[in-house]
Amino acid sequence: MALKLSDVRTDLFxxxxxxxxxxxxxxxxxMALTELGIDINRVVLxxxxxxxxxxxxxxxxxxxxxLHGRTLAFAQGAKLANPELEVxxxxxxxxxxxxxxGHFVHAGRRNIDMTYIVHNNGVxxxxxxxxxxxxxxxxxxxxxxQPNINNGINPIILALSAGYTxxxxxxxxxxxxxxxxxxxAIAHKGLALVxxxxxxxxxxxxxxxxxxxxxxxxxxxxxxxPRVYDVNMKGHDPLVSKEMDExxxxxxxxxxxxxxxEWGDQIPIGIFYQEIGTPTFEDRxxxxxxxxxxxxxxxxxxxxxxxxxxxxxxxxxxxxxxANNV
Amino acid sequence: xxEKDSDAEIxxxxxxxxxxxxxxxxxxxxxxxxxxxxxxxxxxGNQSLIRGGHVWFHVHASTKxxxxxxxxxxxxxxxxxxxxxxxxxxxxxxxAVIYDPVAVKIHDLDPKVMQISVPLADIALKYDKRPIMKNxxxxxxxxxxxxxxxxxxxxxxxDQFGRKEPAVAENNIKAAMDGYEMVKKQTRPLKNxxxxxxxxxxxxxxxxxxxxxxxxxxCRFYAAYPMSPASPIVHWMASHAKKLGITVxxxxxxxxxxxxxxxxxxxxxxxxxxxxxxxxxxMQEAIGEAAMTETPVVVVDVMRxxxxxxxxxxxxxxxxxxxxxxxxxxxxxxxxxxxxxEESFYTAPRAFNLAERYQVPVIILLDFAIGDGGYSTVDNLxxxxxxxxxxxxxxxxxxxxxGYWFKRFAITDDNISPRSIPGTPxxxxxxxxxxxxxxxxxxxxxxxxxxxxLPIRRRMHEKRMxxxxxxxxxxxxxxxxxxxxxxxxxxxWGSSSNAVREALHELHKKGVxxxxxxxSDIYPMQEDEVRKILxxxxxxxxxxxxxSAQFAKLLKREAGVEINNFFLKYDGEPIYPExxxxxxxxxxxxxxxxx
Numbered sequence: 001m002a003l004k005l006s007d008v009r010t011d012l013f014x015x016x017x018x019x020x021x022x023x024x025x026x027x028x029x030x031m032a033l034t035e036l037g038i039d040i041n042r043v044v045l046x047x048x049x050x051x052x053x054x055x056x057x058x059x060x061x062x063x064x065x066x067l068h069g070r071t072l073a074f075a076q077g078a079k080l081a082n083p084e085l086e087v088x089x090x091x092x093x094x095x096x097x098x099x100x101x102g103h104f105v106h107a108g109r110r111n112i113d114m115t116y117i118v119h120n121n122g123v124x125x126x127x128x129x130x131x132x133x134x135x136x137x138x139x140x141x142x143x144x145x146q147p148n149i150n151n152g153i154n155p156i157i158l159a160l161s162a163g164y165t166x167x168x169x170x171x172x173x174x175x176x177x178x179x180x181x182x183x184x185a186i187a188h189k190g191l192a193l194v195x196x197x198x199x200x201x202x203x204x205x206x207x208x209x210x211x212x213x214x215x216x217x218x219x220x221x222x223x224x225x226p227r228v229y230d231v232n233m234k235g236h237d238p239l240v241s242k243e244m245d246e247x248x249x250x251x252x253x254x255x256x257x258x259x260x261x262e263w264g265d266q267i268p269i270g271i272f273y274q275e276i277g278t279p280t281f282e283d284r285x286x287x288x289x290x291x292x293x294x295x296x297x298x299x300x301x302x303x304x305x306x307x308x309x310x311x312x313x314x315x316x317x318x319x320x321x322x323a324n325n326v
Numbered sequence: 327x328x329e330k331d332s333d334a335e336i337x338x339x340x341x342x343x344x345x346x347x348x349x350x351x352x353x354x355x356x357x358x359x360x361x362x363x364x365x366x367x368x369x370x371g372n373q374s375l376i377r378g379g380h381v382w383f384h385v386h387a388s389t390k391x392x393x394x395x396x397x398x399x400x401x402x403x404x405x406x407x408x409x410x411x412x413x414x415x416x417x418x419x420x421x422a423v424i425y426d427p428v429a430v431k432i433h434d435l436d437p438k439v440m441q442i443s444v445p446l447a448d449i450a451l452k453y454d455k456r457p458i459m460k461n462x463x464x465x466x467x468x469x470x471x472x473x474x475x476x477x478x479x480x481x482x483x484x485d486q487f488g489r490k491e492p493a494v495a496e497n498n499i500k501a502a503m504d505g506y507e508m509v510k511k512q513t514r515p516l517k518n519x520x521x522x523x524x525x526x527x528x529x530x531x532x533x534x535x536x537x538x539x540x541x542x543x544x545c546r547f548y549a550a551y552p553m554s555p556a557s558p559i560v561h562w563m564a565s566h567a568k569k570l571g572i573t574v575x576x577x578x579x580x581x582x583x584x585x586x587x588x589x590x591x592x593x594x595x596x597x598x599x600x601x602x603x604x605x606x607x608x609m610q611e612a613i614g615e616a617a618m619t620e621t622p623v624v625v626v627d628v629m630r631x632x633x634x635x636x637x638x639x640x641x642x643x644x645x646x647x648x649x650x651x652x653x654x655x656x657x658x659x660x661x662x663x664x665x666x667x668e669e670s671f672y673t674a675p676r677a678f679n680l681a682e683r684y685q686v687p688v689i690i691l692l693d694f695a696i697g698d699g700g701y702s703t704v705d706n707l708x709x710x711x712x713x714x715x716x717x718x719x720x721x722x723x724x725x726x727x728x729g730y731w732f733k734r735f736a737i738t739d740d741n742i743s744p745r746s747i748p749g750t751p752x753x754x755x756x757x758x759x760x761x762x763x764x765x766x767x768x769x770x771x772x773x774x775x776x777x778x779x780l781p782i783r784r785r786m787h788e789k790r791m792x793x794x795x796x797x798x799x800x801x802x803x804x805x806x807x808x809x810x811x812x813x814x815x816x817x818x819w820g821s822s823s824n825a826v827r828e829a830l831h832e833l834h835k836k837g838v839x840x841x842x843x844x845x846s847d848i849y850p851m852q853e854d855e856v857r858k859i860l861x862x863x864x865x866x867x868x869x870x871x872x873x874s875a876q877f878a879k880l881l882k883r884e885a886g887v888e889i890n891n892f893f894l895k896y897d898g899e900p901i902y903p904e905x906x907x908x909x910x911x912x913x914x915x916x917x918x919x920x921x
Contacts (some may be wrong), residue, residue: 015772016725042693044593049759056756057768060730062748063756065593065768066585067615073582077589077597078748080573081547085593085748288568297546297573297592299745303718306673306710308542310570 003034005015008060014176016051019209021172021198026121028170028178029088033061036183039053043086046075048100049171052119072107072116079114082298083282086186087114087245094124097153107191110281113187115192117156119172121200129203136263142205156260156272160192160253165275166192167238167256169268171213171228173209177269179181181250184271197228212267231259231270231317238271256273328392334389336472336517337363337418338401341409342461345377347407350486350722351461352383353701355468356777357482359387360703362474363522365396367702367824369395369695370901374554374638380408382862389519393666393702394828394903400517401471403464404430423514424467424509426460440516442471442509449504453497462498466505473515475523476506478498492850524725527703532696532821533600533628535667535704539674540598540624542709547590547597548573549575549583554638555698556628558602584625584858592621592757594747596678604635613687615732617790618737620743622681622716624674626690628697631898639667640898641694643820644872650849650880656787658684658794661849663691663820668704669846670696671859676712680800682740683716684793691848693871695900697867705815717744722753730754733763737785741792761786794850801847803855808841809833814913815863817889819845819877822870822901829906839864840910845877853885866915867891869906 008030016022033043043061047053049068056063066074073091096104096118129143133153140147159167166188170178178196185192199209210216214225232238235305236259240249256272279287285305286292301309336527337371352368360366364387368621371382375903380914386396386530404410410423410430417423417500420746434442444467446460453459462483469476471758487495520769531536537559540548550560564574573590577583583599590597599607631637650814654819660680664670674779675692681688696702726733726744734755736743743764746753760770763782804817808830818826823844833840843860860866860881866889868878878889893909895901 006561012767013772041751041754042749047588054768054771060754062754064619065756065758065760067611067759070581070585070612070615073577073585074589074592077547077549077575078593080575080586081590081593081595081597082747082749100792102578104581129524154693161587168547183863208752225453285573289571289573292573296595297571297590297597300546300571301596301713301716302546303720303747305544305713305715308709308713309544310542 003040005034008033008040009276010058010060014058015031015054017202018069019199020051020203021121021196021200022119023285024052024172024178025052025117025196025198026173028175029117029182030059031175031179032182032186032284035179037187038086042084043088043175044078046071046078046087046089047103048091048095049126050090050095050119050124052095055090061286063273069098070102070103071095072100075114076107076110076112078206079112080281080285080304081296083113083293083296088186089114089116091116091118091121092125092132093120093134094116094132097155101133105162108159108164111165111190111254111278112193112281113189113191115182115194117182117194117196119198120155121198123200123203125203128201139206142203155193155195155208157257159258160256160273165190165278166271167273168271169195169197169210171197171269173212174228174269177230181271187273190275191276197269209224209275227265227267229266231268233270233271236270236272237273238274240273242277319325333475334519335395335396336387336401336519337385337399338468339382339384339413340401340403340405340461340464340480341380341382341413344373344375344379344381345674346405347458347461348381348383351465352385354479354482354486355465356385356529356701357485358469358474358478359385361478361482361523361526363525363527364388364612364701365391365527366529367393367395367700369700371899372639372678372699379414380406382409382413386511389586392828393824395825395900396828397832397904401468403468405464407431417632420516422471424464440513442467442512444505444508448503449508450501452504453501459498459501462501463505466502467509468501470506470509471513471515472517473519476503478523482803493899502685507562518548529700529701529703530667531701532560532664532667532670532692534562536626536673536674536690536692537562538707539671540678541566541572543675543678543711544596544713545574545598545624545674545678546571547575547595549577549587549590549599551577551583551601551605552606553602553605555630555694556602556605556626556903558698559600559626580608581612585615586608587625588612588616588619588621588623591623592619598624598626600628602628602630602868605634606645606648614655615658615759616687617657618658618759620685620790621757622685623687624677624681624690626692629691629693631896637898639699641699641900642739642896642898643693643822643870644850644874644896645691646872646876648693656791658686658790658797659849660684660686660688660797661691663846663848665821665823665844665846666696667702668707671704671707672711675713679712679714680797682718683714684797685745685814686793686797691820693821696824704891717742719753720750722746727752731765733764734766735762735786737764737789740796741789742796760864798850798852801852802851803852803859804843804845806841806843806859809839810841811864812829812841812863813839813864813917814867814910815865815870816842816867816906816910817860817863817871817878817881818842819848825901825903825906826869828903829910831861832903833908833910835910838914840908841909848877849880851880851884856881857885857887858917860885863915865891865917867893868895869893869901869908871895871901
């Protein structure tokens with residue numbers, strides 16, 4: 001039976017601020033899950049601490065609201081324990097690129113088959129609008145007494161250098177684009193990043209919805225000219241495969257780098273980079289432990305087990321007191 | 327030495343520079359003794375370097391079951407002058423120093439210690455261009471001095487070098503034989519031990535025993551970040567991963583290690599991680615998360631001397647306070663401190679069962695002395711132990727579901743809620759590090775502080791904390807050694823128990839009225855029973871390896887038992903029985919003086 005949106009949505013009270021970009025991300029994620037038709041018992045959402053984290057309560061799947069910054073670490077442990085789970089981790093820009101930056105980088109080295117969605121609004125919203133790691137140098141959002149003294153990081157390039165095999169950016173209020181991007185991210189075999197540009201109507205008075213939509217820029221007919229554009233519609237092919245030679249890959253990476261630097265009048269969204277054929281961490285474990293996928297850690301000791309299941313005595317003759325054979 | 331059962335006991339010490347192969351030589355002589363029917367305990371006095379410096383390997387063997395490092399040194403084998411200078415004062419009368427006069431000048435030696443001079447380097451040079459086999463020659467010499475069958479050493483050498491090209495083992499065996507013959511010509515065996523070659527005992531460190539016990543108990547997810555002295559656990563797990571189906575996760579830091587371990591447990595695996603104090607400090611926030619989300623988890627801290635980086639290769643029992651105070655606010659935890667490798671093996675399944683039965687973090691405290699730094703022989707290990715996954719269910723009880731959501735944090739009579747794992751139909755829930763209601767729904771946002779929700783917060787907090795009352799009933803009371811009603815009672819815990827128990831024998835021979843109370847289950851404490859048991863104690867003496875008597879303070883806090891006499895060691899070395907003996911003799915003197 002096909003899933004309906006109402007199947008993946010809970011009826012709990014939603015307390016995000018009116019106009020929050022989180023609404024767009026929540027709706028897109030829920031639509032993506034509905035359209036993919038995944039068994040929702042198998043889906044687990046992991047969130048960090050910040051406004052984004054509440055999404056797990058409003059989505060009808062297994063979920064865990066973890067610690068600030070630790071979403072990826074927690075989610076990787078769960079996915080490795082049971083690779084059958086469809087793991088979607090969610091974080092904020094402070095959560096994922098600030099306090100959790102170490103985990104963000106090292107997750108790339110493993111390429112575990114899961115999706116990481118970062119709600120990126122340039123501020124620490126839940127703590128009243130301090131500058132987040134993605135806020136640009138010299139910007140001064142509403143709560144800042146002085147312009148931001150730190151440079152903003154570039155999540156696309158950070159992910160690329162860390163080894164993410166799917167790197168995309170979308171925009172919270174382009175739910176059609178975001179939904180499709182999330183679907184592709186989930187379908188991708190390997191670690192997928194979806195960095196989502198998201199207005200914070202309360203604390204980010206620079207990158208507002210009106211700004212992203214280009215309300216301040218009108219064409220001849222008086223229509224707003226959106227700042228956000230789809231790079232894939234403009235011909236950017238994100239695919240990198242094992243068949244490509246080094247020069248082709250280098251050119252692709254240079255182009256991704258250039259795209260990732262665009263900001264202001266032209267803000268690219270879309271799939272920047274997708275690597276096909278890189279073994280996932282699950283593949284790498286399976287190469288060592290052939291039974292891993294059929295019998296992962298979470299399934300080896302099923303509920304109701306009462307006796308030790310490994311005959312370790314056989315491991316080594318050193319383990320038993322025995323007659324000396326000298 | 328003459329006062330002891332000298333023919334049933336051997337203590338010996340090899341000393342050299344790091345890189346001289348003293349660890350493998352030590353392990354070989356340990357095997358020689360453990361395969362000759364002896365019970366053996368060792369200590370590896372190493373430093374935080376790869377080459378140079380000074381390292382030593384201490385072995386205590388006995389015909390009776392022992393876990394301590396014994397009394398003094400019967401046989402010293404110093405390969406360097408520094409090794410002689412550092413250790414000769416501990417030589418027992420009737421013992422011997424086996425040395426190469428080219429490398430070591432004997433001085434100030436007790437005339438009742440025999441000097442056995444062997445040209446270790448010259449013999450070694452017969453078999454290799456460099457004198458690297460001098461430690462093997464020394465082992466051969468030692469076998470003659472203690473009167474053990476040289477063939478047992480040959481077999482141990484074969485095992486040690488078996489994987490290399492055959493000439494390596496052959497030459498080492500010849501070198502050992504030369505050393506053996508040379509000493510045999512000089513002296514009769516200095517020990518008259520009836521070795522029982524029909525019995526060989528396995529020897530292991532507590533790290534190794536714990537890994538073994540954990541995997542036997544169903545641990546299939548192990549996470550770690552490298553840190554001495556916990557690293558042997560990850561080495562064991564990684565090398566057995568394939569055979570036993572263990573997923574090993576080498577995290578980027580201890581924060582990721584702890585979170586991934588909780589994640590794996592949340593997903594349904596029996597999961598464990600280990601570290602030492604500094605790494606544990608980084609894990610703390612996540613341990614609070616495990617308690618709040620009621621996710622079972624087993625965490626091992628192999629203590630080393632601190633604070634901060636401290637002495638990475640030296641021992642301590644100084645992390646107890648950290649365990650008692652992990653992370654913010656109150657939450658239940660269990661702290662277990664096995665005393666030796668064998669007990670570590672059996673502690674692992676207990677820890678997993680407690681963690682799952684009560685859905686709490688369980689901490690196992692080991693220390694360098696037994697964890698990484700010392701082997702002990704163990705009896706036959708019983709692998710047939712019970713696994714209890716507690717209230718982990720695959721179908722929801724009707725009272726705990728509304729069709730698809732599962733009341734994961736339901737308040738029950740015993741304060742333990744039924745639990746499900748992701749992927750289980752009709753048992754969906756959200757686990758939450760914020761305060762939550764019985765369904766896991768948030769209490770921290772729009773409901774926090776509202777008068778109708780205050781009782782729910784109170785009840786959820788109480789539900790978690792009250793699990794301690796049930797856990798207490800499963801905590802073991804201290805093991806008592808020696809006569810009841812003794813004048814002096816030694817209170818000790820964890821690995822310090824080993825030296826205390828050995829000292830009791832000598833003290834009893836000297837007619838001292840003393841007993842001991844060894845704690846291995848530390849927290850939660852059955853305060854009433856502990857108070858009752860200790861009310862029978864004499865003058866209490868607290869023995870532990872930290873500056874501030876952390877366990878004695880816990881006893882006071884929990885059971886109201888006050889101790890005023892302490893033997894506290896914090897120089898990085900483990901406690902030796904003679905130190906306990908000396909302290910107790912001094913205490914007796916004081917007591918008599920007052921009386």
